[in-house]
Amino acid sequence: MQEFDKVGVVGLGTMGAGIAEVFARAGFQVWGVEVDGGAMERGRDHVRNSLSKAVDKGKLSAEERSGILDRIAFTTDREDLRDADFVVEAVPERMDLKRDVFADLDRICPPGTILATNTSSLSVTEIAALTDRPDKVVGLHFFNPAPVMKLTEVVSTISSAQATVDIATEVAKRIGKTPITATDRAGFVANALLVPFINDAVSVYERRIASREEIDAAVTKDADLPMGPLALADLVGIDVCLAVMDVLWEEFRTPRYAATPLLRRMVAAGRLGRKSGRGFYDHGGRANMPED
Ligand code: 3HC
Numbered sequence: 157m158q159e160f161d162k163v164g165v166v167g168l169g170t171m172g173a174g175i176a177e178v179f180a181r182a183g184f185q186v187w188g189v190e191v192d193g194g195a196m197e198r199g200r201d202h203v204r205n206s207l208s209k210a211v212d213k214g215k216l217s218a219e220e221r222s223g224i225l226d227r228i229a230f231t232t233d234r235e236d237l238r239d240a241d242f243v244v245e246a247v248p249e250r251m252d253l254k255r256d257v258f259a260d261l262d263r264i265c266p267p268g269t270i271l272a273t274n275t276s277s278l279s280v281t282e283i284a285a286l287t288d289r290p291d292k293v294v295g296l297h298f299f300n301p302a303p304v305m306k307l308t309e310v311v312s313t314i315s316s317a318q319a320t321v322d323i324a325t326e327v328a329k330r331i332g333k334t335p336i337t338a339t340d341r342a343g344f345v346a347n348a349l350l351v352p353f354i355n356d357a358v359s360v361y362e363r364r365i366a367s368r369e370e371i372d373a374a375v376t377k378d379a380d381l382p383m384g385p386l387a388l389a390d391l392v393g394i395d396v397c398l399a400v401m402d403v404l405w406e407e408f409r410t411p412r413y414a415a416t417p418l419l420r421r422m423v424a425a426g427r428l429g430r431k432s433g434r435g436f437y438d439h440g441g442r443a444n445m446p447e448d
Pocket residue numbers: 206209210213215275276298299300301302303304305347350382383388392396
């Protein structure tokens with residue numbers, strides 16, 4: 157693999173901050189880019205808190221924490237990515253935002269720079285087509301929490317060069333992940349399996365067949381998974397679950413992929429899971445959030 161160590165991460169929300177942490181832990185020099193100072197500071201806090209928890213648990217020394225933090229340059233200026241060898245975009249799941257980011261990255265980054273998207277619900281092929289280098293665009297799909305989950309999907313399109321896919325796969329290995337390759341189809345591999353399962357659980361809950369705790373316990377206790385589907389929906393984001401269901405529906409038009417109405421109503425009500433403070437469970441959210 158070509159030697160490089162300068163990586164950009166655009167968007168420092170939950171996923172982007174986690175991704176920046178993962179790269180910095182693996183020794184890469186990282187630029188973490190946000191749209192304004194407030195979002196940038198929230199991203200920095202996210203990384204700092206995550207590393208501090210590791211220090212508290214004795215998994216990381218204070219010096220290692222400083223070293224990792226020092227390897228991340230937090231910035232609001234995308235032009236800082238002019239030297240980046242590899243960039244991961246992790247901005248919210250809206251094509252207009254992706255268009256803006258990828259147009260800038262295409263202009264700013266050297267022609268050889270690989271541009272990866274962490275999208276979970278948009279077409280990587282469409283994102284690649286926003287650039288003049290579709291052969292160098294690939295999906296690099298991380299799972300939440302990014303510092304913990306080993307699986308990473310490397311998503312190829314009909315435009316991506318094999319060398320790009322190979323490098324992205326190698327990068328995923330270098331940061332300690334277990335990559336699988338997938339072609340650009342709605343849901344890729346993991347979400348095409350996982351999110352309909354979450355949707356089914358929401359439907360069971362919506363029909364009042366069991367309480368949310370009982371539904372989650374059925375899976376954690378019986379199948380020995382770390383989280384039940386409703387708790388996982390809160391972690392992933394109800395809006396992300398809905399977006400994935402909707403692209404599955406758009407692509408395959410089978411009743412199996414029809415989002416359950418409650419999922420849609422929860423998004424409309426702003427009950428997005430942990431990030432809004434309330435989803436299926438209360439996470440200390442806003443006082444005016446409707447109760448069950
Ligand atoms: N950042 C960094 N580290 C974290 C973390 C975070 N946000 N959350 C938990 N951890 C670490 C903890 O520090 C701990 O580390 P240690 O073993 O070194 O002490 C370890 O993870 C376990 O955490 P906890 O002991 O606090 O709690 P749990 O054992 O309950 O684990 C969990 C929490 C890792 C979130 C676990 O419940 C889990 O694996 N849940 C399933 C998550 C999952 O399936 N994610 C995929 C969602 S799908 C997706 O993201 C795709 C998208 O496109 C929709």
